[in-house]
Amino acid sequence: MLLQTKHVQIDNICLVCHEEAESVFHSLVQCKAATLCWQIHNPNISTNETMEFAEWLERNLSGQPKQATAKIITLCWSIWRARNDLVWSNKSWNSMKIIAKAWEYLSQWTTAQEVMNPTLTEALAIKEVLSWAKEWTEKTTTTESDCLVVIQLIRSATSLRSRLGKVIMECRTLVRELNNVRLYFIKRFANMSAHELAHVSRMYPDRVFDWGSIPVNVQSCISNESLE
Numbered sequence: 001m002l003l004q005t006k007h008v009q010i011d012n013i014c015l016v017c018h019e020e021a022e023s024v025f026h027s028l029v030q031c032k033a034a035t036l037c038w039q040i041h042n043p044n045i046s047t048n049e050t051m052e053f054a055e056w057l058e059r060n061l062s063g064q065p066k067q068a069t070a071k072i073i074t075l076c077w078s079i080w081r082a083r084n085d086l087v088w089s090n091k092s093w094n095s096m097k098i099i100a101k102a103w104e105y106l107s108q109w110t111t112a113q114e115v116m117n118p119t120l121t122e123a124l125a126i127k128e129v130l131s132w133a134k135e136w137t138e139k140t141t142t143t144e145s146d147c148l149v150v151i152q153l154i155r156s157a158t159s160l161r162s163r164l165g166k167v168i169m170e171c172r173t174l175v176r177e178l179n180n181v182r183l184y185f186i187k188r189f190a191n192m193s194a195h196e197l198a199h200v201s202r203m204y205p206d207r208v209f210d211w212g213s214i215p216v217n218v219q220s221c222i223s224n225e226s227l228e
């Protein structure tokens with residue numbers, strides 16, 4: 001507004017507020033529509049001082065827990081998307097909707113990371129088996145997995161800064177604590193019973209079987225494998 005009243009020509013005027021020059025920082029933080037989103041989300045996030053976007057991001061992300069960091073980044077993404085929708089598709093601006101959209105996306109993404117990551121799922125399963133083995137101290141337990149990556153990670157000293165890395169660390173601790181556990185990699189065709197059992201168990205809420213109630217295809221896998 002100030003620049004316009006002084007008749008200063010702005011080449012790249014912001015297409016949302018039509019008041020100031022468009023920069024990444026302006027678009028995502030200082031444009032009044034964006035500022036409103038930040039104020040609603042967290043009034044402690046400063047939007048007054050003008051700086052480079054990277055600097056602003058660094059200031060607001062440093063020392064923040066993972067979830068708060070994810071929220072700030074996702075809200076930036078949602079604001080950017082809303083700007084595009086307004087400029088290119090003439091969709092109206094609604095700060096509450098922009099925030100809601102960001103959280104919806106973040107929650108879907110987080111769930112997808114956990115559900116669709118087969119390596120993590122396998123690592124969690126091994127950890128579960130190892131914690132059972134802890135209770136059967138009098139027996140030696142053999143754990144087999146057809147996921148080579150997980151077995152190699154547990155045996156290695158590699159540290160990963162992720163949910164998978166955390167589960168691998170927990171598996172290593174369990175293996176170290178228990179001297180009755182053997183961990184092996186097994187090819188999938190030799191692991192059909194476990195594979196089939198995991199597959200059908202989704203249809204059985206209590207996931208408890210005995211030889212009489214076990215699904216037929218699992219039963220035949222076990223018979224085949226015990227013959228080999």
Ligand SMILES: [Zn+2]
Binds near residue numbers: 018
């Ligand atoms: Zn603007």
